[in-house]
Amino acid sequence: MTRAQFLELGAGVLLLGGAVGAAAYWSRGAPAGRADAFPVSRPTEPVAAAEMELSDLSGQPLRLSDLRGRVVLLNFWATWCAPCRDEMPALKALARELGPRGLTVVGVNFRESKQDVEVFAREYGLDFPMLLDGEGRLAKRYQVYALPVTLLVDRRGMVVGTAVGIRNWVGPDARAYLERLLSTPGA
Numbered sequence: 001m002t003r004a005q006f007l008e009l010g011a012g013v014l015l016l017g018g019a020v021g022a023a024a025y026w027s028r029g030a031p032a033g034r035a036d037a038f039p040v041s042r043p044t045e046p047v048a049a050a051e052m053e054l055s056d057l058s059g060q061p062l063r064l065s066d067l068r069g070r071v072v073l074l075n076f077w078a079t080w081c082a083p084c085r086d087e088m089p090a091l092k093a094l095a096r097e098l099g100p101r102g103l104t105v106v107g108v109n110f111r112e113s114k115q116d117v118e119v120f121a122r123e124y125g126l127d128f129p130m131l132l133d134g135e136g137r138l139a140k141r142y143q144v145y146a147l148p149v150t151l152l153v154d155r156r157g158m159v160v161g162t163a164v165g166i167r168n169w170v171g172p173d174a175r176a177y178l179e180r181l182l183s184t185p186g187a
Contacts, residue, residue: 038177039167040150046158049074049151050141054108054131057118062106062129064157070104071181072153073169076139078110079120081147083166088124090169094178095128101182102155104129110147111136154181 049072053063064072075091077084095105105128109117114132121130133139142151152161160181168174 038173040152040161040163040177042161043159046154046156046160049153049157049159052131052138052141054133054138056129056131057114057121062131064153067104067106067153068157069155070102071155071178072151073103073105073178074108074151074153075105076108076110076133076142076144076147076149076151078112078147079116080112084148085124087148087166087169088126092124092126092128093170098178098182099128103178103182106131108133108138110139110144152181154184 049064051064053061055061064074073091073094075087077087079085091105091107094103099105107126107128107130109130109132111134112132113134117130117132120126131138142149146164148163148166150163150167151159152163154160161177
């Protein structure tokens with residue numbers, strides 16, 4: 001075995017170990033319903049969400065500032081992303097169940113055609129806003145380099161959480177986390 005092969009093998013073992021460790025950490029037995037048990041990265045201090053303006057499937061522009069006063073779950077996804085597809089039914093359920101209480105679920109499609117997104121939205125019966133980030137500018141602004149990625153924005157327009165990868169958005173830990181965000185009054 002050459003030195004380069006040995007180093008590649010070592011790096012692979014380290015990456016695999018890290019993945020196993022992360023999976024063990026996130027699957028540990030945290031009590032269900034604890035708001036801090038839901039696996040999202042939380043900034044030490046909330047940071048203002050970057051303004052965005054993208055068009056939805058009907059061509060209407062939507063700005064993040066239009067949603068001020070609501071909790072926003074901003075989900076970056078693509079039709080070719082299997083975890084994104086798996087996550088959509090839960091996002092649809094959240095939009096319907098928690099929308100009346102102040103949650104807005106917004107899908108931000110990454111670099112696909114309007115037609116592909118329309119077909120996907122029809123297939124999944126999605127009725128929450130689907131925005132088209134055709135050139136990936138918003139994804140770049142939010143430093144989205146993998147899919148799915150979900151940003152959680154509070155009623156004041158501050159990013160309070162980031163979830164990289166698929167999440168169980170309808171599970172008890174997610175519900176507790178979202179309930180806490182929804183119960184916090186806006187500024």
